[in-house]
Amino acid sequence: MELRQLRYYVTAARTLNFSQAAQQLAISQSTLSQQIQQLEAELGVQLFRRNSHSVLLTEEGRELLSSAVDALSAAQACKERLADIKGLSVGTLNIGVTYSFSPILTETVITFMKKYPRIKLNVFYKTMEELMTMLVARDVDFVLAFKPLATRDGIDSHVLFDTHLSAIVRPGHPLADCDSVSLADLQRYELALPSCGLQARNAFDSLISGRALDYKVRIELNEVNILLKLVKNTDIVTVLSEATVYGDNQVRALRIMDQGNNMTGCIHTLRNSYRKRSAVEFLKLLSESNAVLERRNSWING
Template sequence: MELRQLRYFIKSAELLNFTVAAHNLYISQSTLSQQIKQLEDELGMPLFDRIGKRVRLTEAGSQFLPFARLTLSDAESGRAVIDDLKGLKTGELRIGVTYGLSTLLTPVLVQFSAQYPEVKIIVEFGTSEDLLDKLKSTRVDFLLSFLELQDNDMFISQRLYESPLTLVVHPSNPVADKKSIAIKDLKDIPLVLPAKGFHTRHFLNQALAENNVQPNIKMELNDINTLLQLVETGNFCTIMTVAAAKGRQTLKTIPIKGLNVISQASITWPKDSYRKKAALVFTEMIKKQMK
């Protein structure tokens, strides 16, 4: 049984599509199928039911999956220990970041890269839920997000700071001169909002429903950079955390009375897994950035 076979099996189990899994692993589908078959032969049981072009986990596959993940995680931890012994002269740092924290991340990336130029940094942007799946499967070392997690058997979170939701506008927008607005006024303001898969959008929707407000939503986007560019035209406003808008000097924030939503930024780690030195150094830089 080889680690690459476990990696191939885990990816295939997550996607339930050999073609897509092979593409994500940068291998041919025939190579993937061959390695999965060899793993099944060694275990003496099929891990997947093949139904035409579709696959699904067998009972054996479902039972084997958590052990495969644990084995791969332990192997990655072992590799991280060896890399740390080299004194941050080599290795990789894989960071999962929700879009709203990109402005926090950028200066720390510059600082870390200047101090440890031999460490390769891989940044994965996405929604909190998507990134949590990547943390679960050890595709990132830690996660920066606004996801409010209770410590459990799989994850442990450290709070960074709190940031309220606010109206974000360009100075040329008609509402830009207001010191604050009421939540009911959102029905008259053209808005571009983060898509519904975003953590802040979920809590925004709850607050709007509780106040019986139908916002004037013109667009929904899953790309925060494009969303903010639209706001910079002066034609639209958006609602996001104060921290997310912090890096845009061309924009201003306006408090929304009645919208009492506070997002908590946090660092989330896999519980009981080895924390590589590069990750610990990076997260300490982030904490100092917030002081």
């Protein structure tokens, strides 16, 4: 049994689509099928039931999946430990980031790439839910995101900085000279909101829950850059964390004055999991960046 075969099997088991799995693995579908057949022959069991319409795991296939994932994770951990011994001269660091965290990350990415030119960075921008799934599957080494409304088993959330939900407007907007706004104030303006499921939207929905407020929502988007482009070119208002517009002089962030308005930027890791030296170094650089320097947390040095 080869690790390559286990990797092929796990990818096929997760997608239940041999064509899609082959694309993800950058191999031909015939190669994937051949390797799966060889694995089945060695194990003496059938792992998949395939017909012209669907692919399903057999009972044996379902039973093998968790063990195969653990084996691949253990093998990857061995590679990472050996890479660490080489003093950050080689290796890969996989980072999950929510869309609204991007401005906080940029400075550190540039610094890390200059300092460690032979460490490859893979940065995945996705929703919180998608990133937590990737973290559990060990597809990313850590996730940068705001603290979720509900805790998750097996995941530790380390506080990096505190921020707050803000109304975002262009400098010439009627609200631009204000330092803060109320939830009631926002009823007078057209809104462009982040899509449901994005963290700023979750925080906003939680804030207004149970209140008799009537907002004029013109558009919902899951792309923060487009939201900000709308704000910069119209009198529309969006709602994001103050940290999301860090360093952007073309917009103004007005604090929404309401209890429960705080948002906490966190680094999310798997509990009791091995932490790569490259991850530790990246997080140190992040904590020393201008965006979060004043809110540095000592746990990162551990």
